[in-house]
Amino acid sequence: MKNRVITISREFGSGGRTIGKMVAESLNIPCYDAEIIQKIAQESGFSEGYIQEAGEYAPGGVLSNVFSNRAYGPTNEDYLWKIQYQIITDLAQKGPCVIVGRCADYILRDTADCLKVFIHAGLDFRAKRIVEVYGEREASPEQRLRDKDKRRAAYHRFYTDKKWGQYRNYHIALDSGVLGLERCAQIIESLY
């Protein structure tokens, strides 16, 4: 029998990770995010910081680097993708859970009963939030958000062949900036 898994894709700064934790706590199931990174780190021998960067984002330059160097075989990113794929598959087989990011919706398409969620928010809301929550102090948080979004989209597209944020790929998409994080969490819980 397939386990029920809530997968949350999200724009950077939209509060998707926070919503995932709220949902998991309320449903009393685990939420995987940093844990996955750590496990990837342990199993692969890559430094944790490198994995955090490469594990979800296409390298700088968005499209140029992500496609490079494969003439000489798989890249480091390709190895990370494989490790991550296996870990997420294993976690979902252990029991019901929430998984934030990491293309889990795609990875678990055949092996879990997924509720596929996408969280987004306006640039103003996210810019304000990354300054408050992450203490980002850059001159232009908006530019940083756009860059992060682009890299997530490029990574997602490359490994899953599906467009990140395309409504067809999600059962529910929510604007956390307008609806609020708590309300988003309540809706997701009610659907579980």
Next chain:
Amino acid sequence: MKNRVITISREFGSGGRTIGKMVAESLNIPCYDAEIIQKIAQESGFSEGYIQEAGEYAPGGVLSNVFSNRAYGPTNEDYLWKIQYQIITDLAQKGPCVIVGRCADYILRDTADCLKVFIHAGLDFRAKRIVEVYGEREASPEQRLRDKDKRRAAYHRFYTDKKWGQYRNYHIALDSGVLGLERCAQIIESLY
């Protein structure tokens, strides 16, 4: 003060209109859809059938015809757009309501307090539904759905300059095929 209006954009066959009616009934507010068409018909003198076709879809050929003939001034579609714009603005000023389709989310962007909803569903679900609900008997309902979607998207893009179905343009997007029509209606009601 701006009235609260629920605008529902939807893929053809996804049950968006049915969901809109369920929501309106439950909240005891009016739902506008066929009513709008009728009012357009009365005020414009166009035949009702023509308006139903031209009022929401770009003419056949998707992009070719919708951009044609403007060298000689506004087209019939442009007049319809203006009449429809005014009617929807008036309806939203009368009181809270649900408006299905007709680019109402865009039209009311400054004049109402909108909850912007998008309803979509997989092709299989919609193909089955249009045969059941509308009695469509075409050899390929899937092809008809794709054509309808394309024409809605082209119409929406031309008049609003926004991409139809793009998650950023909606507060909530729901897959009615997976979640079910009743559940979608309940979620929307809870957000009102």
